[in-house]
Amino acid sequence: MKKHILAMAALCACVSTASAQSSVVLYGIIDAGLTSLHNDGPAGRVTKVDTGQMQVSRWGLRGQEDLGGGMKARFGLEGTLLNDTGGAGVGFGTPTSTSLFDREATVGISGKYGAIDAGRQNIVGIMSVGMADPLGLGFASSSPNVLFSAMNNAAVYGPYGANNGGTALRQNNSIKYSSPVFNGLSFAVMRAFGEQAGDHQKSSYQGGALLYNTGKFTAAGAYARMKNVTNTDLLTSHAYGIKYAFPAVTLKSTYSMNELRSTSRKIAVLGVGADVPVAQQFLVTAAFYNTKRSGDLVDDSQQYILIGRYLMSKRTTGYVSIGRAVTDDVVQADQINLAQNFVAVGSDSATRFTMGIMHMF
Numbered sequence: 472m473k474k475h476i477l478a479m480a481a482l483c484a485c486v487s488t489a490s491a492q493s494s495v496v497l498y499g500i501i502d503a504g505l506t507s508l509h510n511d512g513p514a515g516r517v518t519k520v521d522t523g524q525m526q527v528s529r530w531g532l533r534g535q536e537d538l539g540g541g542m543k544a545r546f547g548l549e550g551t552l553l554n555d556t557g558g559a560g561v562g563f564g565t566p567t568s569t570s571l572f573d574r575e576a577t578v579g580i581s582g583k584y585g586a587i588d589a590g591r592q593n594i595v596g597i598m599s600v601g602m603a604d605p606l607g608l609g610f611a612s613s614s615p616n617v618l619f620s621a622m623n624n625a626a627v628y629g630p631y632g633a634n635n636g637g638t639a640l641r642q643n644n645s646i647k648y649s650s651p652v653f654n655g656l657s658f659a660v661m662r663a664f665g666e667q668a669g670d671h672q673k674s675s676y677q678g679g680a681l682l683y684n685t686g687k688f689t690a691a692g693a694y695a696r697m698k699n700v701t702n703t704d705l706l707t708s709h710a711y712g713i714k715y716a717f718p719a720v721t722l723k724s725t726y727s728m729n730e731l732r733s734t735s736r737k738i739a740v741l742g743v744g745a746d747v748p749v750a751q752q753f754l755v756t757a758a759f760y761n762t763k764r765s766g767d768l769v770d771d772s773q774q775y776i777l778i779g780r781y782l783m784s785k786r787t788t789g790y791v792s793i794g795r796a797v798t799d800d801v802v803q804a805d806q807i808n809l810a811q812n813f814v815a816v817g818s819d820s821a822t823r824f825t826m827g828i829m830h831m832f
Contacts, residue, residue: 596695771798
């Protein structure tokens with residue numbers, strides 16, 4: 472009996488130790504803004520409550536377990552929240568299906584030699600070049616860097632990569648390796664499999680990124696190539712970003728270009744911006760984007776955006792934003808709109824005012 476009691480005590484101690492070495496965190500962002508958008512064309516003025524203005528509303532679970540010897544098992548699950556209607560998850564693919572964890576669904580392992588994650592996850596340019604985005608990847612539904620540099624416009628980039636017709640910003644069936652940081656320098660490589668019989672290149676994605684970050688200075692570059700479902704066409708992308716934090720201002724700039732081999736279509740985005748801390752709790756951000764299409768057709772668009780953010784607490788931020796977008800021609804229904812979700816069809820310019828609140832948990 473005494474031996475059985477000792478064995479049970481040892482087992483309970485092991486379970487208790489294992490539990491102490493693992494952790495699961497619930498986190499997220501709830502963001503909503505009141506937006507007034509005025510187009511010069513037939514769309515006129517519209518006022519609406521929009522979710523995810525400064526940052527996309529989301530919720531997620533992240534966990535890890537200490538395996539000993541510096542190794543950790545980890546997972547990540549993250550989904551979009553549509554808090555203006557109460558919906559969750561965003562549909563993608565052909566046919567479209569709603570995914571609860573549309574932003575991330577990965578499991579992996581990390582250690583002193585880096586980390587490997589498998590599942591649905593961001594392409595490698597997001598956590599490298601994205602660090603220098605003038606708006607910090609904010610206003611994602613209209614940001615040229617999100618829609619075109621990160622290839623999140625499914626209507627334009629959907630047939631390429633491992634998403635079954637969905638956005639190219641995130642890839643299904645992928646494996647990513649992220650290196651440790653060596654004196655501020657790190658890199659990542661990623662491969663997504665189309666899982667098509669007979670040809671491993673069909674619907675595939677391959678990408679790599681290099682990042683140098685000292686805290687004050689950041690420089691990054693990323694490359695991606697994606698095939699269509701029949702392996703008859705190729706989409707390539709390269710992007711670069713730089714950021715420097717001075718005592719009184721942080722300057723940021725990005726440049727990207729993606730090209731479609733079949734039509735020679737090129738879409739390039741130049742972004743420049745600055746963060747200016749006006750007071751301890753108040754930050755002003757100014758940004759400019761120039762988006763150009765060339766190779767098959769010539770098109771051009773500019774966005775000018777000014778944002779004021781007031782830090783109400785460590786987790787809650789109030790913000791106001793005013794933006795102006797112009798295109799060189801009136802947007803037509805059958806063309807790629809370079810001012811997506813900003814300038815409406817039938818217009819060539821628009822002004823937007825937004826005020827909102829963002830809470831992180």
